[in-house]
Amino acid sequence: MAYFVYQGYNYDPEDPWNGLFHSNLLVSGYKHIFTSPSSVEKEPKATRSRNARIHGMTQVTAASIAYIATQNFNSLQLRFSLTSSPVFSRTDTVTDSEKFYNSIIELFNDIDEKEEVNELLTWWNR
DSSP: OOOGBGGGGGGOOOOTTTBTTOOOOHHHHHHHIIOOOGGGGGOOOOOOOOOHHHHTOOOOOHHHHHHHHHHHHOOOHHHHHOOOOOOOTTSSOOOHHHHHHHHHHHHOOGGGGHHHHHHHHHHHHH
16 A cells, blocks of 8 residues: 555545545655755745746646656655565566556546546645
8 A cells, every 4th residue: 555645644444535645745746846846845945947837837737646656656765665675676566656657547537536636636736
């Protein structure tokens, strides 16, 4: 279970959407990559164009959330703290990052989850 995607790193089996993709780790990772590393700090001091601006991004997208979750998933420090995998491999049986990314995209594209996905995107874009 990838608890790191949940707010407070707590999974609610009665309500799997509760806090899903709301973790501080994901928010900080998103800011670091798409706005600037200094945007994670209390006093931003970025001097270069942000990735979001460079790529014409005006809002958080489902794909960008999946990307950040996968990047955090692949972070060597986080990866090895969450798994028992002794070596890094893109498609090891414990942490297949491509499968992880695709499963998030499938969830976001599931018509039955549309309301929850819209609420999630609203939360990210507030």
